[in-house]
Amino acid sequence: MASGRLVERRGEAINRNRTVTFSWEGEQYTGYEGDTIASALYAAGVRVFSRSFKYHRRRGLMCVAGQCPNCICQVDGEPTKRACMTPVAQGMESSHLNAWPSLERDLLHLVGQATPGFGMQVGFYYKTFIRPRRLWPLYEKVLRNAAGLGKLDEDHRRTDRYEKVHRHVDTLVIGGGEAGLEAAVEAAQAGRHTALVEEGLQLGGSLAWSHDGHPRRQELADAARAAGVELFQPAYAGGVYEGLLVPVFQGTTMYRFRAAELVLATGAIEQPLVFGNNDLPGIMLGGGARRLANQFRIRPADEAAVVTSGEEGILAALDLAAAGVEVVAVADTREGPADQRLEDAEIEHLTGFSPLEAKGRGAVSGVIVKRGGEKRTLAADLVVMSGGSAGNTAFLSQAGGSLRFDRDQQRYVPDRVPDGIRVVGAAAGAARAGGAVPSKSASSCKQVVCFCEDVTTKDISLSLEEGFRSLELSKRYTTVTMGPCQGRMCHRNSGLVIADGLGLDADAQQVGVTTARQPHNPTSFAHLAARGYEPVKRTSTHHWHAEHGGRMLWAGDWKRPYDYGRADGEVAAVHDSLGLIDVSTLGKLIVRGPDAAGFLERIYPNRFGDMKLARVRYGIVCGDDGAILDDGTVARVSEQEYYVTTTSSGAGAMEQWFKWWNAVWKMDVQIVNVTSAIAAFNLAGPSAREALQPLTGFDLSNEAFPYLGAGHAEIAGVPCLILRIGFVGELGYEIHLPTAAGEYLWEMLMAAGADHGVQPFGLEPQRVLRLEKMHVIVGQDTNAESTPLEAAMPWIVKLDKDSDWIGRYHIEYMKRRGDRNMLVGFVCQNGSTPVEGSQVIGDDGDPCGRITSSRFSERLGQSIGIAWVPVAKSEEGTRIAISDPGGEPIPASVTHRAFYDPDGERLRS
């Protein structure tokens, strides 16, 4: 086994002046600054890095480039980190993921061998554990215990701060290899604001890990810096999304990049070869061995054998020889004379030889290669395999581009490239060719195709035999390409094996390719979420409520006081003396212009054109289907101006609705949403007039300002619009005023009401008060199909209006059809209060209606509510039965009159 480092060389990734100590599997290791966990451990002699997903086979380093799953580990409590991409840091704790009790002695390894019957061949779980059915939960428990890689810490809480940054540049280059750097330098020198993203620990792509690439790498990096290219490295691009959005992740920051031009310089991914035991520790891709030797200056082995189908294997052999490794031979699937470079280095070149199977228990000790009947055994403690490379074209596919198979190069190359994108370098097809992989080998050992999911050639053959006879179906059945590497290591090989099994021509694209899905790299929730922004709206008196015991709850986009801790007292105060509620959340629209009256006539089923000045009227808005969308009040403040309120949650939708229709009708109307600019308070109770009058010169007497009046007044020096409406069933004034003066006027009103025992009241008491008056709450008592006819408001529909109005057609139809269900009040007969959502039980025992509002009214000493019932049960006094989750149905009787002050005398007083 090799050990120690090679002599220092310019451009190496490590800084030999600084050592870093970290732990692996509970033991202390030391590496250099610039090392990754994988390189430091490899230099210290560690060869087994993980256990495989299903069979728990030992796995060692393979790609050393963050592509394969072999070094997935847990780092400082975070699962599924790549050891080969994670720089070591002082005190870092790392460990394996998928073994028990330890990486070296993994008893789960035995499970794969001991399962009777089918063993753990592909799809075994679909064919086992079927009978008896009652035992399935037990089997499932066993399956779940064995599943998954790594553990999430259940008590994990966010501590690091993650950020999002929006960036806009002229050119964004993904990939900092030779082609990417060249493209970036060129763009920057042309005056374009250019950024470049590279995921490796060093710039330069393959220049960084080839033994003579350093000078060129240095030159390009210097040129990029000099030209002002912004370098993001190490950082990775998460994919290409809508409108060429490219999220880039660096440290704890995510940059949302939008670039006018996107350059894909994503290079190529070296592919494994498929042969027996090709997953033994010590079998590495050419690029992996070269990274260890050239970037981290480690002599990877004493003796190495190379099996290859392309140029990469030859380069690896030469680099290994230069690093002092004895290269026993290069077995090359290509025919032809021996390579001159290998001859010069005195390395045997076995052309036409393909790998049959690797030897070794727990670690590789050699590989058998064959040509026809001729077999050779190459003894080595490192086997380098290289199946050529596949262009990394996932980004192009995500952006909507397409690929075609190039027979000469034996790989997919870009075909159609969308506007705004350029593909350069190896990804574009400018790379060393590598031959196709031998997909049939006579080896009886496991020939791994998918390293993530332990899928072998046998598994794929079996899936084809069982009828999953296409790439897409076989993929889903065997889960090949669906693991953490997302097909980087197995997409091409699985396609070849499937083509071979189906007798298709892989070159002619008969097998096809599967979709390259986003994100490009597995991306953590913490990164994607960053700091969550959840805007909340607050009224001008928000802090006053919180300081005075208001229990703040979400109400749509707003936070509002549910109550102030004494809901019953708050109700009583409104009935007996005085209450004050903040209704600033109501939507508020100004509708003005010569056609304002005509416009509202078309929007609302009831009349607004005939309204007198300084009056206010209740209105509902219906959709085309006659169903209630929203409700509120409309005050006529001048000949051509109306002040419209909507529900709190409906403000935005109503503004859109009004504007949309105005765009259709092209009337001379201007619609302005003033919700945030205007605060509104409702002062209600028998003492309201007495309390408010001292603050204003406006005559509040019943004669001067009757019920449903609207007037402009100055209250405590603040210009206000006062609407006299019966919001909660008592004498009340709804005061609209500039938001900025909100807190001031609220405090003035509280002070003015002090002698009358004024109580602030919240949403819950407001609901009780409104229910006592049988006021329908849109959205709670109505749903998306409720029309005003059935929702107890037929009086609001004026079918004799001259103008057409939205919903008229359907409501006229409903009128002809007759009602089916009615919204009615009910009073419970046995003192119980049904929960909202309870059902009205029909004569056949089925639900035939539902309870939408239900409360016990202290004032009335009764349980009251609102319910939808069939017309047959809607007559005044009808007995209905209401379901109760706790027991027997609750008897109740139907009523149509308001429970409290049915004639509205108190409102008008």
Add this chain to the structure above:
Amino acid sequence: MSDVFAFLSPAAVRRDGDYEPLLRTPMERSHIAAGATVEEVDGWRVASYDARPGRAWIADVSPIGKIDIRGTRQRIAELTANAELGTASLHDDVWTLRLTETRAVVVCANDRVATLSERIGYGATDMTCAWAGVVIVGAGAHGMATAYYLAKRHGLKRIAVLDKSYMGAGASGRNTTIVRSNYLTPEGSRFYEASVKLYEKLSQELNFNMLFSQHGHLTLAHSDRSLNTMMERAEVNRLVGVDSKVVTPDEVKELCPQLDTSEHPTFPILGALYHPPGGVIRHDAVVWGYGKEADRLGVEIHQYTEVTGIDVENGRVTGVQTNRGRIACGTVISCVAGWSTLVCDMVDVPLPITTHILQACVTEPVKPLLDKIIVSGTLHIYISQSDRGEFVMGSEIEPYSGYSTKSTFRFIEDLAMHMIELLPMLGHAKILRQWTGLCDVSPDYSPIMGLTEVEGFVIDAGWGTYGFKASPIVGYTLADLVGTGTTPDLIHPFRLARFYEDELVSERGAAAVSH
């Protein structure tokens, strides 16, 4: 008729150039061995024996026309002239045999089959030759289940399932595998409850383990308004016999300790609707399981076969056109979810459906620790953890309509933001893959199933985000509909005509994120 489907139809066998194909019965060699002479009659090779005196004869009547007829009692009664069950009548050289109340068989000369079938109309299947009796468009879970139950429960032959892609490529392979029955309307609850019951025994019925994992389903409420909706669903469910109840935040904590039930999240949890039978099942396995058994029962499954047109004559379906040729048939069932409006356009049946996209994603597998399905309508998210250890997650449908299956970044950003508020442990979990599927959304968020104004054209559409969980019961009821000609009570409320009759089944109240 293309070469692909020629095997279905002796009528398509033609003499062409050097070839003179003949139709022969499998008994031909025995006939010759027994001394019969064989001669050609109407393209068939027919054996005839010299008449010999005897007490019993046996004849091979394979070339004789046989028509299978299924329909309502009334229709079958009319067609058989009110014959008693098990009796046959001869009229105009045509034998009519009444097998059951809803099924009859006609036996006639081979050359009269086509005319007679047409005269009998919907429900008639020529068993002599040719056609697929029933063509099912869409080889997803719905199509496969329908084919399976048609073959299994009604003994129908000549069923062809066509798909423009591979089986299960659409919504069946893109959904997030949740099965539940806690719907808002009694109609919906009953229907999905029947589906859950079928799912519970499906692995055994199809002899294919679908890994049905029933660990319970929690729909969270973050506002008193949504708590009200939960109460209503719980009550409707309780009254129709579905196991479902509202639980408090403390109970939520006990059921799912990983959830942050404190006051800290932006939207604290106020309660939840708990549905113990809710679970997840391996979605691909459902398609494969039904497909495997349907195949065993003789159903033809043709992948990469796109329907390009549907032939209608005199208001009745007579065949489908595909990119690989035509298939004559009397019944077409459209089980194509997101593409429903496009297929229905082929027969001019307008549907009140808009197609929207729905996105989903999955994490790298980690050790299972979440066994409940968690849904939050307010936060627009839902999540479960599969037996493989992956977290499977999704959101609500996108507000815009279209057929693009591109995924958006906004989706995983918003999902992650809300998800770690609910489940802070997910901070270091990593999203591995995201994808997009199509949803056919109906105005009342209930499905549209059954007969249409085109005779023989049956639809199965309007599934929005809840089609997968209905697969077994859809197959079961549609098979009953086609097999008997009578609409089963369970799906009567979901008929297309409800939009003309103003009899909606509104699931909208519970629909926002109703996975």
